[in-house]
Structures are given as structure tokens and as C-alpha cells.
Amino acid sequence: MRLIIRESKKQTSQWVAEYIVRRINEFRPTKDRPFVLGLPTGSSPEQIYANLVDLYRDGKVSFKNVITFNMDEYVGIPTSHPQSYHSFMFKHLFQHVDIPPNQIHLPSLENYREYDNMIAKYGGIELFLCGVGSDGHIAFNEPGSSLASKTRVKTLTNDTIVANARFFDGNIDAVPKSAVTVGVKTVMDAREVILIADGRGKTEAVRQAVEGSISHAWTVTALQMHPKFIMAIDEAATEELRVKTVKSTNTKSMHIVLQGY
Numbered sequence: 001m002r003l004i005i006r007e008s009k010k011q012t013s014q015w016v017a018e019y020i021v022r023r024i025n026e027f028r029p030t031k032d033r034p035f036v037l038g039l040p041t042g043s044s045p046e047q048i049y050a051n052l053v054d055l056y057r058d059g060k061v062s063f064k065n066v067i068t069f070n071m072d073e074y075v076g077i078p079t080s081h082p083q084s085y086h087s088f089m090f091k092h093l094f095q096h097v098d099i100p101p102n103q104i105h106l107p108s109l110e111n112y113r114e115y116d117n118m119i120a121k122y123g124g125i126e127l128f129l130c131g132v133g134s135d136g137h138i139a140f141n142e143p144g145s146s147l148a149s150k151t152r153v154k155t156l157t158n159d160t161i162v163a164n165a166r167f168f169d170g171n172i173d174a175v176p177k178s179a180v181t182v183g184v185k186t187v188m189d190a191r192e193v194i195l196i197a198d199g200r201g202k203t204e205a206v207r208q209a210v211e212g213s214i215s216h217a218w219t220v221t222a223l224q225m226h227p228k229f230i231m232a233i234d235e236a237a238t239e240e241l242r243v244k245t246v247k248s249t250n251t252k253s254m255h256i257v258l259q260g261y
């Protein structure tokens, strides 16, 4: 695991966006050999998407030969709903860049049984960007989810429904109760994973991810087994980490931490 800590969410997001652009460009994707990118929704990646749009507008990257697979989508609201993950992705990224619509994939009740096969047909995911819930879930792999899981339908926990009510005007009843989600194994199968987390609400999830034992109670911990895993977090999210894990350098916005894979 490589742990990247930046002073603020803004700086972390810039680092991640530039890293993604570098990876796409180094890959030199073509029509026959596209770059396959796994993507999350939520408040954590919003700034990253804004930065990617800026980098695209500055001519630093093209999404013409990028194939995307989103990690999850609610069940029970139409894709046209403003809070669907479809709407989120078009609003924050897809409508602003040059990705052809037929290269965009989100899981649904119609395609979820085929989703892992669809990914495999493109040769697997090159880079999977992930958020994390405050209870340590990745995608919608809630506590207790199998660490060997593939794409399927999951019932959301009460904690997640309450947490996501903020996107539904605080109305818990309006939050869907289930979702289609990639499995933990789907994420683990990607050749590289970047997990992002920011703010005090994520400190325990970050502690478990970095210092906890692997457990289905915190599905994020499965990523400790990933051969190429980066966690990019802001300072606020480090508060539950031991001082020994986070060694500050003299530069305020830079920390040297867990430099391994």
C-alpha cells in the first residue's frame, strides 16, 4: 500500500486527477487497446472530476479511448433522477469530456449478471478509483459483504441510508433501500486501485484500512491484499492513525508515509 496524504481535499484531488491523467497518457490507449477505468460517485470524487474536466479542457488528456465502468447505482429510482449515479456522472464528468457514450457503463438490474464479464471482455480494469463509506464499505459492499463478491444487488444498511439522505434533501424515506454494486473481488481484480477519503467522517474507515486486520466487517480492508493499492487522503482523515504511521516532514503539505506496495 502507498499512502498519500495532502493537507486538504483540494490538494489530494489534484494529486489524484493528475495521477489518473498520467496513467492514461502513459498507457497510450487506442481503439483496439483502450484504457479501462473504474469510477465511483459521492462527494469524495467531485473535485477530482472537476480537475479531470479542467485537464481535458487544457488538452492534457483525452477520453476518446477510455472505457469506464462505474462501481454502483441505486435500484428503484430512474436513471434520469437527479440523484441517480447516472445523472451524477454525466453532470460531473461525462458531459464535459470527449468520451463516446457507448464506452460508458454503469451497473443496473438489466446488466449486473453480465457486468464482471463485460469488464473481462475489455481485458479487465486498469485503474479503479474508489471512495469509502464511513463504515468502511467500498462501492455498496456493506459490512458483512463477502470479500470474494462479484457484481450483485445489495440491501443498504441503515447507516448508509442515513448518510446518503443528504443527497435527498435529508429525507431518509426518499433514499433507495438497495443498489447494484460491483463486488469486493471486482475491485480487487483491477490492476491498480486508488482509494480516496477526506474529512473527519472517514477517520475510522481510514484507520481500519491502514492499520486494521482484514475483515468483512470493514470491506475496505480487503484492499490490503491488493498488489498495487494507493490511498490518497487529506490530513483531516488521518486523525485516528497512529503517529508512527504518519511521519510528518518539514513541508506542511507533504507527509512521508507507508511507501510500499
Ligand SMILES: N[C@@H]1[C@@H](O)[C@H](O)[C@@H](COP(=O)(O)O)O[C@@H]1O
Pocket: 040, 041, 042, 043, 044, 045, 071, 072, 130, 131, 132, 133, 134, 137, 138, 139, 140, 160, 164
Ligand atoms: N456507494 C457509495 C460509495 O461508492 C461511496 O464511496 C460512499 C462514500 O460517499 P462520499 O464520497 O459521498 O462520502 O458512499 C456511497 O455509499
